[in-house]
Amino acid sequence: MGTERLRRLNTAAVLVALREHGPASRSLLAERTGLAKATIGAIVGHLFERGVVAEGAPENGARGRPSRPVSLAPSGLLGLGMEANVDYVAAALVDVAGGVVTSRTTAVGTGSPLEVLRGLAVSVQEEATGPVVGAGLAVPGLVDTDGRTVAWAPNLEWEDARPGRALSEALGLRVVVENDANLAAVAEGAHGAALDVRHSLYLTGTVGIGAGIVDDGRLVRGAGFAGEVGHMPIGRPDARCGCGRLGCWEATVGLRPMLRAVGEPEHANPTESATAVAARAEVEAPVRSALAELGSRLGHGIASLTSILDPDAVVLGGYFVPLAPWLLPVASAVIDERLPSADRHRPTLRAGALGIEAAAVGAAEHALTGVLDGSVPI
Known part of the structure; x- marks a missing residue:
């Protein structure tokens, strides 16, 4: 391995250690990474010059000179x-x-x-x-x-x-x-609703419906295209999808069929559209009825996916988030009914925490x- 490649790998090891475990002295970084103290000192010095790390106030140890904890600098990279x-x-x-x-x-x-x-x-x-x-x-x-x-x-x-x-x-x-x-799915695992689980399924809630599958902290890609759940043939058989086929799941539970079902025009983005529908659901029984049907359709699809993927949590993003109070209870009931192992293990259904920008x-x-x-x- 070349010297430059080794330097990059060692620098990356220090960055990962600081990101995952928080501020640390140079000695502690050496323990966490397995690198020599001299190597750590050189890397920290380089990162400090670049503004990537910062040093805190000296901490008194049991002996020797006080150490300065090193931390990643906000907006450093x-x-x-x-x-x-x-x-x-x-x-x-x-x-x-x-x-x-x-x-x-x-x-x-x-x-x-x-x-x-x-x-x-x-x-x-x-x-x-x-x-x-x-x-x-x-x-x-x-x-x-x-x-x-x-x-x-x-x-x-x-x-x-x-x-x-x-x-x-x-x-x-x-x-x-x-x-x-x-x-x-990566974002909700790092910053949002799936922080506490290792196995999760994320469903987009936009014009299309896609899935991000995280297993033991890693994305599941299959041969490259895993997660195209919106085109599973489990929607209404007469519903025409944007792909040209009939019966795709997203042709029934995507944003636009939901808006048609409640008679709501499309707003600037899926969240704004769903927020308008949520306001109507508070006072209009027909809107609540349409959302209950949507929740049922969601639940059937999630139950099927759960039987295959066995996630700890299913995170609903996009337009599903403002409508979660009406969708999640119905979808959860359907999952309990349809999932054979629901009494032993069932995923929690969660609204995404990062909104439309996830x-x-x-x-x-x-x-x-x-x-x-x-x-x-x-």
Whole structure:
């Protein structure tokens, strides 16, 4: 192994130790990483010069000179995350210490999602108070393992597209593309509703329905396209999906069929649409009835997925969050009825904690992967 590669790996080990276990003295970092104290001293010195770490006040030990705890500096290194969707785009900055620095959403309106996102992403990048080391893009569709090609995103009408190119040119950064549900699952596991579990299933709640599957803390990708649950043929058999087929689950439980069922126009983004429906559900019995039917359809699908995947928790994101008081009780009852093992083990149903920007936050986390695995120099 070359000297430069070894230096990157050792630096990454220090960053991971600080991120996962918190501030530590140089001696404690040496114990946590297995690196020599001299190596730790050189790495910490380099990171301090770059503004990536900070030193705290001296702590008196049992003997010798007082030690100074080292911690990751807020905004010392940043990842930029983006999401392109049918009716909205989002962008976020996450720092290497694990903090969400900023996140913003903009309605697409009559523009192109990619063009609107480019403007938003440049604006958010300009807010960065430290170096942005990478960028990630979340999309609602199938993404090839090359991290660049969107093989199929029917709701965006993309096929074999490379949306990262235009964004990379505008930002001056390499842009890695990934499925939106996968990235939202990562974000909820790192910052949100799935912090306390190792096995979780995340369901997007937008125009399409996708799943992010986390098993023992790692994404499940299958051969590359795992999680396309929105196209399981368990919806109403006469419901036409955006993919052109009949009976897909998302054609029954996606945002637009829900809005049609309650007679609500589409608002700027899925959360705003669902918030308007939630206000009506407080006072309109027909809306509550329509949501009960939706909750039942959700429950049947989740029961099927749970029988296969056995998650500890199922996190509902997107438009499901404002409607959780009406959806979760009904879906839970259906799961209890349909899941053979419900009396011994059943997942908890949870509303997502990160809202509409979960995928963008996950994309920003993903953008930091290079510095945390040693593949990107600091």
